[in-house]
Amino acid sequence: MAPFRGRPLLSWALDQVVAAELDELIVVVGAVDLTALLPADGRAVVVENAAWASGQASSLHAGITAAGDRGHDAVVVGLGDQPLVPAAAWAAVAAATGSAIAIATFGGRRTPPTRLARAVWPLLPTEGDAGARVLMAARPDLVREVPCPGDPLDVDTVEDLLR
Numbered sequence: 001m002a003p004f005r006g007r008p009l010l011s012w013a014l015d016q017v018v019a020a021e022l023d024e025l026i027v028v029v030g031a032v033d034l035t036a037l038l039p040a041d042g043r044a045v046v047v048e049n050a051a052w053a054s055g056q057a058s059s060l061h062a063g064i065t066a067a068g069d070r071g072h073d074a075v076v077v078g079l080g081d082q083p084l085v086p087a088a089a090w091a092a093v094a095a096a097t098g099s100a101i102a103i104a105t106f107g108g109r110r111t112p113p114t115r116l117a118r119a120v121w122p123l124l125p126t127e128g129d130a131g132a133r134v135l136m137a138a139r140p141d142l143v144r145e146v147p148c149p150g151d152p153l154d155v156d157t158v159e160d161l162l163r
Contacts, residue, residue, distance in 0.1 A: 012083030020090035055129030078113035089148035099144035111152040
């Protein structure tokens with residue numbers, strides 16, 4: 001909800017995901033009501049994560065469970081605090097088939113968005129503050145890097161936001 005370049009930070013990421021024209025937008029929410037920032041056309045499926053305080057793994061698990069329930073065979077996972085990842089990066093990662101995991105790279109640095117095929121969902125952590133990076137470290141043979149345009153700025157602190 002923090003302002004970034006005149007708009008809420010999350011709205012930048014959501015706009016790019018929508019512009020990438022993926023099959024569906026599943027938004028995992030926790031402590032903050034994000035309804036006002038979601039696309040008004042009802043395209044966003046909201047998944048509540050009551051265990052949000054336990055770390056990133058619970059949010060990842062909540063989103064993947066919802067995707068599986070909705071019949072998806074893969075997900076492209078991203079973060080709402082990366083406002084400068086463009087639609088082209090989301091689309092490139094989504095299109096990167098042929099490996100169980102595809103991760104965006106920006107200038108050689110790995111960062112979400114990340115495509116995860118259904119085959120690896122059971123291998124992902126279900127608790128703690130880590131997502132797919134734990135699996136990628138343990139199973140590099142499953143990973144394909146996808147060079148992407150854009151800036152992977154990740155706004156985790158007020159200092160990040162001011163920078």
